[in-house]
Amino acid sequence: MIDLEVPKKLQPLLAQARGMAEEVFRPISRKYDRAEHSYPIELDLVSAVIDGLSESGTGQGAGARTGTKVEGEVAAVGSGRSAKDKAGKAGDAKATRNGTNLASVLSILETSRGDVGLTLSIPRQGLGNAAIAAVATEEQKARYGNRWAAMAITEPEVGSDSGAIRTTAVKDGDEYVLNGEKIFVTAGERAELVVVWATLDRSLGKQAIKSFVVERSNPGLKLVRLEHKLGIRASDTAAFVLDNCRVPAEDLLGDPEIRTSAGFGGAMQTFDNTRPLVAAMALGLTRACLDTTRELLAAEGVEIDWDAPAHTQPYAAARLIAMEAEYEAAYLLTLRAAWMADNGQPNSMQASMAKAKAGRTCVNVALECVELCGATGYGESELLEKWARDSKILDIFEGTQQIQLLVVARRLLGLSSRELR
Numbered sequence: 001m002i003d004l005e006v007p008k009k010l011q012p013l014l015a016q017a018r019g020m021a022e023e024v025f026r027p028i029s030r031k032y033d034r035a036e037h038s039y040p041i042e043l044d045l046v047s048a049v050i051d052g053l054s055e056s057g058t059g060q061g062a063g064a065r066t067g068t069k070v071e072g073e074v075a076a077v078g079s080g081r082s083a084k085d086k087a088g089k090a091g092d093a094k095a096t097r098n099g100t101n102l103a104s105v106l107s108i109l110e111t112s113r114g115d116v117g118l119t120l121s122i123p124r125q126g127l128g129n130a131a132i133a134a135v136a137t138e139e140q141k142a143r144y145g146n147r148w149a150a151m152a153i154t155e156p157e158v159g160s161d162s163g164a165i166r167t168t169a170v171k172d173g174d175e176y177v178l179n180g181e182k183i184f185v186t187a188g189e190r191a192e193l194v195v196v197w198a199t200l201d202r203s204l205g206k207q208a209i210k211s212f213v214v215e216r217s218n219p220g221l222k223l224v225r226l227e228h229k230l231g232i233r234a235s236d237t238a239a240f241v242l243d244n245c246r247v248p249a250e251d252l253l254g255d256p257e258i259r260t261s262a263g264f265g266g267a268m269q270t271f272d273n274t275r276p277l278v279a280a281m282a283l284g285l286t287r288a289c290l291d292t293t294r295e296l297l298a299a300e301g302v303e304i305d306w307d308a309p310a311h312t313q314p315y316a317a318a319r320l321i322a323m324e325a326e327y328e329a330a331y332l333l334t335l336r337a338a339w340m341a342d343n344g345q346p347n348s349m350q351a352s353m354a355k356a357k358a359g360r361t362c363v364n365v366a367l368e369c370v371e372l373c374g375a376t377g378y379g380e381s382e383l384l385e386k387w388a389r390d391s392k393i394l395d396i397f398e399g400t401q402q403i404q405l406l407v408v409a410r411r412l413l414g415l416s417s418r419e420l421r
Contacts, residue, residue: 002335002336002339003098004332004335006106007098007102009098010098010102010103010106010107013103013106013107014106014107014110017106017107017108017110017111018110018113020046020110020111020114021110021111021112021113021114021115021284022113022114024042024046024114025111025114025115025118025119026113026114026115026383028040028042028115028118029114029115029118029234029383029386030380030383030386032115032117032118032233032234033117033233033234033386034233036228036229036233036234037226037233037236039121039190040118040121040234043118043121043122043123044123046122047122047123047124050122097342097343098339098342099342100342101273101276101338101339101341101342102335102338102339102342104277104280104338105276105277105279105280105334105335105338106280108277108280108281108284109280109281109283109284109287110284111284112280112281112282112283112284112285112288113284113285113287113288113291114288115234115390116231116232116235116281116284116285116390116393116394117231117232117233117234117235117390118234118235119281119284120186120187120232120234120235120281121187121190121234121235121236123148123190124146124147124148124192125148126148126149126150126151126186126187126191127149127150127151127186127187127274127277127398128149128150128151128191128193128194128195128213129148129149130151130270130273130274130277131149131151131195131211131253131270131273132144132149132195132213132253133273134269134270134272134273135211135253135254135269135270136253136254137253137254140213140250140251140253140254144193144213147192147193148187148190148191148192148193149191149192149193149194149195149213150185150186150187150188150190150191150193150194150195150238151185151186151194151195151270151274152182152185152188152194152195152196152197152240153165153182153197154182154183154184154185155167155180155181155182155183156181156183159400160399160400160402160403162197162206162209162268163205163206163209163417165180165197165198165199165209166180166199166202167179167180167181167182167196167197167198167199167242168180168198168199168200168202169198169199169200169210169212169247169252170200171200171249172246174248174249175246175247175248175249176198176212176246176247176249176251176252177244177245177246177247178196178198178212178214178220178242178244178245178246178247179242179243179244179245180198180241180242181224181239181240181241181242182196182239182240182242183227183239183240184227184237184239184397185237185238185239185240186235186236186237186397187235187236187238188223188236188237188238188239188240189223189226189236189238190236191216192215192216193213193214193215193216194213194214194216194221194240195211195212195213195214195253196211196212196213196214196221196242197209197210197211197212198210198211198212198242200258201258204258206417207258207259208258210252210253210254210256211252211253211254211270212247212251212252212253213247213251213253214242214245214247214251218245218246218247220242220243220244220245220246221240221242221245222240222241222242222243223238223239223240224238224239224240224241225238225239226238226239227239229393230389230392230393231386231389231390231391231392231393232390232393268348271348271351271398271399272341272346272347272348272351273341274398275337275351275352275354275355275398275399275404276334276337276338276341276347276351276354276355278355278358278359278394278397278398279330279333279334279337279351279354279355279357279358279359280334280358281394282330282358282359282361282362282391282394282395283327283330283331283334283358283362285362285366285387285390285391285394286327286330286358286361286362286365286366287327288383288387289365289366289369289384289387290320290323290324290327290365290369292369292382292383292384293320293369293372293373293377293384294320296373296376296377296382297316297317297320297372297373302314302316302317303317304317304320304321305317306321310322316372319368319372320372323361323364323365323368323369326361326364326365327361327365329357329361330354330357330358330361330362331358333350333353333354333357333358334354334358336350336354337350337351337353337354348407348411349407349408349411349412352399352404352405352407352408352411353404353408355398355399355404356401356404356405356408358394359394359395359396359401359404360395360401362391362394362395363391363392363394363395365391366384366387366388366390366391367388367391369384369387369388370384370385370388406420406421
């Protein structure tokens with residue numbers, strides 16, 4: 001049964017992540033927001049510290065962005081167990097596990113209190129690692145090791161409908177030849193690998209979609225541009241063209257067979273891993289907004305009385321109480337989704353619930369905190385205006401708000417994507 005207290009074994013990890021957010025990320029957050037596309041060199045030191053902790057085994061827990069150990073496993077971003085990995089025999093209370101997914105969620109929450117873009121930019125810790133964790137074979141997981149993997153799904157005119165992907169993969173001897181275009185690839189320029197989603201047969205729709213690991217140095221993977229963005233500017237966002245990009249057949253993730261009864265053939269399991277992580281980013285940013293706003297209001301004499309009804313308090317205090325409640329709801333949904341994955345329980349609906357709630361809460365809270373703090377919230381003396389800009393992407397990538405609600409509705413009603421669009 002899920003325990004809502006933070007496990008003791010994860011507390012040192014979270015203290016490290018919190019220190020990273022406050023001592024490293026927060027002080028340079030504005031610098032790299034202004035210097036878009038500049039590589040944050042401070043992250044090399046962070047990466048070296050992470051590697052040292054991982055090799056020595058001194059870290060307790062495994063953060064998606066911190067790479068330290070938990071129960072003998074080393075976790076990169078999203079590299080926690082997928083829901084298909086069973087934690088133990090059904091009904092065995094001793095099999096209840098707080099593993100890499102929960103550790104990843106909690107540590108991402110902490111680092112994102114410092115800066116979401118920098119959290120996305122730590123070397124060798126990319127969203128593509130979640131795809132590898134979700135569907136790769138054991139041999140592939142060992143081969144890709146601790147390399148930094150970005151993930152390329154979105155295409156021009158093919159945004160939320162991943163099943164309509166046009167990038168093709170054609171078998172040619174011992175290789176696949178990939179052709180197509182990918183946009184909005186987080187960390188695409190800096191990563192060592194790019195996990196590319198492509199179809200083996202367009203006529204079969206989403207059943208034929210597979211994911212391929214492509215070396216960033218592959219001459220057929222051509223960087224077209226880096227996007228200028230509203231927020232998370234510390235993180236590079238790339239667009240690629242795949243022009244007769246040849247990939248070894250063994251770099252197709254998981255099962256190469258097209259199984260018409262298996263939906264995306266395992267590719268969509270990626271989202272079951274990554275959506276709780278994005279929810280955690282949203283929670284971290286929300287927490288930062290609430291804490292800063294409460295401090296600024298307290299300096300002006302507006303204090304929250306947690307023992308008094310909200311309607312008896314100043315408007316600003318009442319609004320903070322309401323926003324804290326929304327944060328708590330999103331937090332608990334996210335913990336549940338991560339815990340289910342750690343314990344071998346299918347979590348697609350819960351992952352979408354967490355992502356939808358946390359993403360929308362983050363946007364609403366960030367904008368309202370700017371409003372409550374007036375000119376201070378809108379100016380650059382504080383980070384509130386930056387956080388308001390950063391918040392919007394967390395309601396969009398890894399599946400938009402609308403797509404998450406559609407996934408939840410399908411699960412609740414027992415309908416397929418064809419039956420409920």
